[in-house]
Amino acid sequence: MSMINYASREINCKIVYYGTGLGGKTTNLEWVHSRVDPESRGKMISLATETDRTLFFDFLPVDLGSIRGFKTRFHLYTVPGQVYYNASRKLILKGVDGIIFVADSQAQRAEANIEAMHNLFENLESYGYDLETIPFAIQYNKRDLDNILSVEDLREQLNPAGVPDFEGVAIEGKGVFETLRAVSKLVVKTLN
């Protein structure tokens, strides 16, 4: 999965934001883009509809610089959450090194979250990937809104395996870097 190119001494890791439509995946990436030192990041690409729904993906490359002689780079992708864009979601998952599942904490989105989680497992399975071995974290987003489920309830619904999970308010940047750091560190650990 992670590409280590020994000859050119480059390492490329792919982290994918997954989750239900309007859950806040693009918002997470926009926050990262706005706060990471411009020296360290490339251009953010968003293939989106006029109403800002992700159509194909958002993409942001981030350079970690040279680590022990290896130029190390993270490729951050979001998938489109809308149910009918599954072909794109599946394609983006190819070769994934780490996954951040962005859940929408609002009670009325509970079913949509569960459906998105099932969809993630299905798509990974179709590639023969195993979520138990892929670095994985969950962000319960939109904690600023009313009518949200408790973290305990969300955990019960979405995180039976007890992977690292975080509360988020992505529009204010809360939990954004915390979640990204957690998954990124798990990813680099898989390379040693």
Next chain:
Amino acid sequence: MTDSGRVPEQRGVPEASLRTSVRDTVQREGARVGFLFDDSGMVSAAGGNPGDLEPTSFVSLSFAQFAAARDLAPEATGGELSRLAQVGGRCRFVLSSIFGGRTLALLFDDAPEALHDTRKGGSSGPGSYPDVMDVDRAAQALSEAGSRRVEGLGVNWSRDAEGEIDRIFKGED
């Protein structure tokens, strides 16, 4: 690997010849730049001079474009898509399927008049497709040799990487 803090040096011949084949193809076909990327959108070899082109953006968009067109193709043509070309006023851009789910993206700086002059340009003058056989063969050889990573980078490497992650992904939470 053991935790000596050193990282392995070389991956061997097939990888090198894949890179060479990409560089040679870029040169022979007269392209400005070429990128070979795999089916996850990651670049495995490059050639030419990107100039002010941002390689990662270029590759991720090529990846999206080819993937979308390929998914569309069976419905539109009943066949498989192996080439995709886009011609603009000042440049031309050709995507070719390569063995093992890879794609070679070649970008040409063709002057507008060259588009109508079939005598110009090498084997890939406008109107014909670049010859990517060498890259295809090299990719096949690499797959046969087994391209899986054999050694890790060591705990010192990942510890340093974690430090960089803390530094770059700081930001208030």
